[in-house]
Amino acid sequence: MKKDLLGIGDLTRDEIYLILDTAEAMREIGQRPIKKVPTLRGKTVVNLFYEPSTRTRTSFEIAEKRLSADTLNIAVAASSVLKGETLVDTAMNIEAMAPDVIVLRHASSGACHLLSRICRSRVINAGDGMHEHPTQALLDAFTIREHKKRIDGLKVVIVGDLLHSRVLRSNVLLLTELGADVWVCGPSTLVPIGVERLGVRVSTRVDEAVKDADVIMMLRIQHERMNGAFIPSVREYFNTFGMTPARVARAKPDVIIMHPGPMNRGVEIASEVADGPYSVILEQVANGVAVRMAVLYLLAGGVEGD
Amino acid sequence: MAIVMDADRMSKSLARIAHEILERNAGPSDVDELALVGIRTRGVPIAKRIAAAIHGINNHEIATGALDITLYRDDLMRHAVGPQPLVRRTEIPFSIDDKRILLVDDVLYTGRTIRAALDALIDFGRPKAIQLVVLVDRGHRELPIKADYVGKNLPTSLSQSVQVRLTEIDGRDEVEVQES
Numbered sequence: 001m002k003k004d005l006l007g008i009g010d011l012t013r014d015e016i017y018l019i020l021d022t023a024e025a026m027r028e029i030g031q032r033p034i035k036k037v038p039t040l041r042g043k044t045v046v047n048l049f050y051e052p053s054t055r056t057r058t059s060f061e062i063a064e065k066r067l068s069a070d071t072l073n074i075a076v077a078a079s080s081v082l083k084g085e086t087l088v089d090t091a092m093n094i095e096a097m098a099p100d101v102i103v104l105r106h107a108s109s110g111a112c113h114l115l116s117r118i119c120r121s122r123v124i125n126a127g128d129g130m131h132e133h134p135t136q137a138l139l140d141a142f143t144i145r146e147h148k149k150r151i152d153g154l155k156v157v158i159v160g161d162l163l164h165s166r167v168l169r170s171n172v173l174l175l176t177e178l179g180a181d182v183w184v185c186g187p188s189t190l191v192p193i194g195v196e197r198l199g200v201r202v203s204t205r206v207d208e209a210v211k212d213a214d215v216i217m218m219l220r221i222q223h224e225r226m227n228g229a230f231i232p233s234v235r236e237y238f239n240t241f242g243m244t245p246a247r248v249a250r251a252k253p254d255v256i257i258m259h260p261g262p263m264n265r266g267v268e269i270a271s272e273v274a275d276g277p278y279s280v281i282l283e284q285v286a287n288g289v290a291v292r293m294a295v296l297y298l299l300a301g302g303v304e305g306d
Numbered sequence: 307m308a309i310v311m312d313a314d315r316m317s318k319s320l321a322r323i324a325h326e327i328l329e330r331n332a333g334p335s336d337v338d339e340l341a342l343v344g345i346r347t348r349g350v351p352i353a354k355r356i357a358a359a360i361h362g363i364n365n366h367e368i369a370t371g372a373l374d375i376t377l378y379r380d381d382l383m384r385h386a387v388g389p390q391p392l393v394r395r396t397e398i399p400f401s402i403d404d405k406r407i408l409l410v411d412d413v414l415y416t417g418r419t420i421r422a423a424l425d426a427l428i429d430f431g432r433p434k435a436i437q438l439v440v441l442v443d444r445g446h447r448e449l450p451i452k453a454d455y456v457g458k459n460l461p462t463s464l465s466q467s468v469q470v471r472l473t474e475i476d477g478r479d480e481v482e483v484q485e486s
Contacts, residue, residue: 001389018392025374025393034429037377067377298390300383 001298004116004123007132008173016174020142022294023287029066030289040069040300044099047073048090049126050081050106055261055285056126056136060103063292069101087111088118095119101296104128109166122299130164130225136260137170139291141178143284144215147256152179157209157251159241160219160268163190163230167260168219172198185209186219186241189230206241213251217258218243218269234267243269248278256280311458313479316441319457320352323439324359326455330437331406339406339434341369345423346394348412349373351474352441356410371398373409378422396426403431408455412470414440417451442481444468 001018002010011019029037045064049057057073064071074094076082081090087106094102101122104112109129116123127133145151156175162168162184172195175182182200184191196202203209210216221237231237248255257269257278265271274281311319331340340360344353350372357368374394376382382390409423420438427436441457446464462468462483469482 022393025395028396029377032430036429038425039377039382043383294393297377297393300390 003299004112004125005134005295005299006112006116006123006125008134008137008170008177009132011134013177016138016141016177019138019291019294019298020145022298023138023142023290026066026293026297027287027290029293030286035066036068037066038068039297040064040067043069043101043300044097045069045071045101045103045296046094046099046121047071047103047126048076048094048105049074050076050087050104050111051127053105053126055288056105056133059285059288060124060126060135060292063289063296066289067293067296069296087114091115091119095121101299124295124299127166129166130169131166132170132173133166133260134170134174135288135292135295136167137174138295139284139288140167140171140217140258140260141174142287142291143258143280144256146283146287147280148214151175154180154214155183155212155252156180156215156217157183157185157213158217158219159185159206159209159243161190161221161230162186162195162219163192164222164225165219169198171217172200176200183209183213187231187237206243206247207250210247210251213255215256215258216243216248216251217260218263219260220262221264221267234264238267238270241268242266243273245270245272245276248273248276258284261285308483309480310460310483311442311481313473316457316479316481317355319441320355321359323455323457324356324363327356327408327437327439328360328363330454336406337364337366339404340366340408341371341400341402341405342408342410343371343373343398343402343423343427345409345411345419346372346374348470348472348475349410351472352412352439353408353410356408356439369400371400372396373398373423373426375419375422375426378426380418380422398430401431402427402433405433407433407436408439409436410439412441412472413468414438414443414451414453414456415446415468417447417449420451421449441470442468 099121103124103126105126106128109131111128112125176199184200185203259281342353344350357370374396376393437454439455440453443456444460444462467484467486471480
C-alpha cells in the first residue's frame, strides 16, 4: 500500500482485493460482545471534516475506536477555519501535534492530494469535492461481492446525478478494474463530458439501462452543488429517472439496490424500493465500518519502497 | 532437512494428547465444558483432529473454533517497512463463558503468539480455564508460558526453523527442522 488512500486510481487490483478480504475479517469484530481490538493502540487519528457528514464521519470514528486508536473530530463549523485559516495552515498546525492519520472530507477536488504532499501523517480521502470517495466505493464493492460472490461480469447500473458525484468516479474506477460491465444513466445535463472514456456505457433512458441489471446503484441529486438549472423539477426527475418498483422489475430477479446516502425519497428513489426486499442500503452502512477498519489497519503498516 | 515427525508419529501424538485431555478433565461435567480453539493457520486443523480423536474415544462432540491473532500481535506497529500481515477471520461459533478452552497451536516458540491468543480469547468472554495444546515445543521462550499438552519436545537452536506440514493445508503430515 502507498502512504495515503487518496483515490481508487492509486490502488492495484491486488490491493483492492486485500482491502476487501481484510474487511471480511474486520466485520467479525463488530459481532463480538467486546467490539474492540488493541491494534491501533497509541495511534492518533484526526477526522477533519470540511463538509457536513453523518454516515462517513460516524463510520470512520467507529472504525477507529474499534481498532483502539485515539480519535478526534474537527468539525469545521466550530474551528479556526471560520476565522479565515487556510486548509494548509490548519493542516500544518494539526501536523505539528503529530497525528498518525488524517481523514479528510473537503468540498474541493484535490484537497487530499494537497494535504498528502505537505503532511507526514497518512491521509485518507473521505470525499473530496466532485473527485473521489474511495472508501465508499470499497464498501460498495464489498457489499456487491457479499451478495453476488463476484464482481467480474456483473451488470452494474449507476443512475442519478453523475456530474457532481465523487461516488460515481470512485465506483466506476473500482468496478471496471474488477471487470464489471458498468452502465451510467442520468439526464444529459448531469452526464459528465467524456465519462465514456472511463470504460462505461452511457444511457439517458433508465428503462433501457436497468434491463437485466445485477446491481442498481442510485446517486443522490445534490441540490447543494447545483448552481444552474440541471433538472426542470424534482417531480419531473422522479418521473423520468426515479427508481420505482416497475423499473426495478426490469432488472434481474435477484437484483440488489444500493444508495450511498443520504437518500432523497421521492426524488431519485421511491420509498417502496428503498425499504423493499432488494435494498441493501443499510448493509452498505454496516459494511462501511469493516471496510474502513481494513483501510486504517493496512495503512498503519509500513510503506513499500520506504 | 531432517524430518523429526512423520504422519504416523503425528497421529499417535494427537491420539495421546486426546487421552491426556480426557484424563486431566475427568470431573463429572468437565467434558461437557471442553471446547477447542485453534490458532490460525495450522492450529485449526490440529484442533479439528483432536476433536475427532476425542469423539472416537467417548463419542462426545467437542465444539471447535478458529482464532486469528494478527490484530493482537505485539510487533504489529514496530516495523517501519513492509506491508501489514494478513488478517484472517476469527470464527468462534459458541460462547466461551465458563468453558474449559483448549487453545491449540502447531509450534510453541517464544510464547508471544500464545500471549496474543490469550488476550484475544479474553475479549470473547470469561472461560473457566484455558489449557494449551501444541504439537511441537521447540523451546526458547521469551514469556512465562508453558504448554499443558505437548506432542513432541524438540530441542532446537535459534538458527533453525521448525516447519509443521498438515495434509489439510500442505498435502502431507510431517514436521521438519531446517537450518536457515
